Amino acid sequence: MSNWSKTLPTVSKVDRHKMQVRLNHLCKPIGGLGKLEELAIKLAGIEHTQQLKTSKRCCLVFAADHGIVSLGVSATPRKVTAIQAVNTVNGHTTIASLAKQFNCDVKVIDVGVAEDLENSKIIHRKIRYGTANMMTQPAMSYQEALRSINIGREQADLAIRNGNDLLLIGELGMANTTASSAILAAAYGLSVQEIVGFGSAISEKRYQHKKRVIQEVLNRRQPDSNDPIDILSKVGGFEIGANAGVILESARQGIPVVLDGFISIAALSIAQKIYPNITDYVIPSHLSHEKGMKIVLEKVGLHPILDLHLAVGEGSGAALLLPMIDAIQALLANMNTLEDLHVGFVK
Numbered sequence: 144m145s146n147w148s149k150t151l152p153t154v155s156k157v158d159r160h161k162m163q164v165r166l167n168h169l170c171k172p173i174g175g176l177g178k179l180e181e182l183a184i185k186l187a188g189i190e191h192t193q194q195l196k197t198s199k200r201c202c203l204v205f206a207a208d209h210g211i212v213s214l215g216v217s218a219t220p221r222k223v224t225a226i227q228a229v230n231t232v233n234g235h236t237t238i239a240s241l242a243k244q245f246n247c248d249v250k251v252i253d254v255g256v257a258e259d260l261e262n263s264k265i266i267h268r269k270i271r272y273g274t275a276n277m278m279t280q281p282a283m284s285y286q287e288a289l290r291s292i293n294i295g296r297e298q299a300d301l302a303i304r305n306g307n308d309l310l311l312i313g314e315l316g317m318a319n320t321t322a323s324s325a326i327l328a329a330a331y332g333l334s335v336q337e338i339v340g341f342g343s344a345i346s347e348k349r350y351q352h353k354k355r356v357i358q359e360v361l362n363r364r365q366p367d368s369n370d371p372i373d374i375l376s377k378v379g380g381f382e383i384g385a386n387a388g389v390i391l392e393s394a395r396q397g398i399p400v401v402l403d404g405f406i407s408i409a410a411l412s413i414a415q416k417i418y419p420n421i422t423d424y425v426i427p428s429h430l431s432h433e434k435g436m437k438i439v440l441e442k443v444g445l446h447p448i449l450d451l452h453l454a455v456g457e458g459s460g461a462a463l464l465l466p467m468i469d470a471i472q473a474l475l476a477n478m479n480t481l482e483d484l485h486v487g488f489v490k
């Protein structure tokens with residue numbers, strides 16, 4: 144299929160165990176920090192260290208348009224992808240605001256916006272001016288699907304070389320909850336009823352229409368559930384492929400990658416078809432408001448900390464996890480141990 148190595152480097156069981164022991168000794172009830180403890184253990188395993196590296200972070204926001212938008216599956220006009228891409232580099236979107244607050248760099252990469260973005264702060268890696276309408280033809284070619292993944296890998300590699308300890312994934316793409324629903328239905332054999340949600344707030348009537356469109360797309364395109372590139376090319380999007388590429392490259396280099404919402408788990412499903420254990424390397428952030436998120440996260444065994452009913456995308460939920468990551472660092476740095484206080488538990 145491509146030049147993927149056979150396996151990923153393993154996460155460190157030793158560092159996971161050491162972190163668990165360390166947390167158990169802190170002056171608090173055993174397990175008292177709940178999901179924050181799971182987060183610390185996961186980071187220690189991925190990074191192979193007790194000295195968690197989390198201070199330099201970067202959110203990679205990939206922007207692309209979707210031909211299927213012409214069938215009325217979104218409440219939002221296509222041009223909002225381009226508008227928000229520029230708005231992000233100018234510092235005024237949800238992700239730009241949160242990233243500034245939580246000390247995170249943001250890069251916006253155009254991998255397929257349907258118009259030219261004349262802005263020097265945007266990284267220009269356009270594959271095409273939007274995907275084709277997947278109702279009438281595959282969204283993109285097999286080669287373009289691979290290219291979208293490779294651009295994600297390249298941008299992740301660049302961010303890692305620039306010294307980032309943590310990567311966050313984000314996206315902009317009107318109608319991409321339609322593409323993501325189709326990907327997830329194909330990848331995990333889920334029904335349209337189980338997976339499709341209201342995206343960026345459509346009406347009930349449009350929701351019924353969206354479900355019919357996605358079902359018809361799946362019937363016509365017949366994506367091969369065993370071939371992630373076939374799925375991505377037939378019913379995917381360029382920004383989704385790029386998100387998958389970031390996940391793959393981060394895992395390959397042992398750098399934790401923080402997922403965002405529904406689109407990021409569509410990307411995860413593509414990556415998971417290549418490496419079934421990819422979930423060991425990703426940090427879930429929040430349970431998006433989008434209907435299918437819960438069933439997919441349960442299926443792949445990921446338990447996000449946040450449930451804020453977010454439906455923004457852009458990497459916003461991933462950025463909101465950063466204060467939780469900073470909280471772990473503060474706890475590990477400042478708390479003393481039960482032994483320091485001469486406290487023992489009775490069995």
Ligand SMILES: O=C(O)c1ccc[n+]([C@@H]2O[C@H](COP(=O)([O-])O)[C@@H](O)[C@H]2O)c1
Pocket residue numbers: 216217218219314315316317318319320321341342343344403404405406431432433453454455456457
């Ligand atoms: O991240 C999510 O879970 C999420 C849920 C709903 C909407 N979005 C964002 O809204 C856009 C897609 O919504 P839609 O209705 O056009 O498919 C796209 O730009 C996403 O970033 C994102």
Ligand SMILES: Cc1cc2nc[nH]c2cc1C
Pocket residue numbers: 219223227314315316343455456457
């Ligand atoms: C304004 C707006 C911003 C977004 N950002 C991601 N998806 C979006 C959809 C809308 C409508």
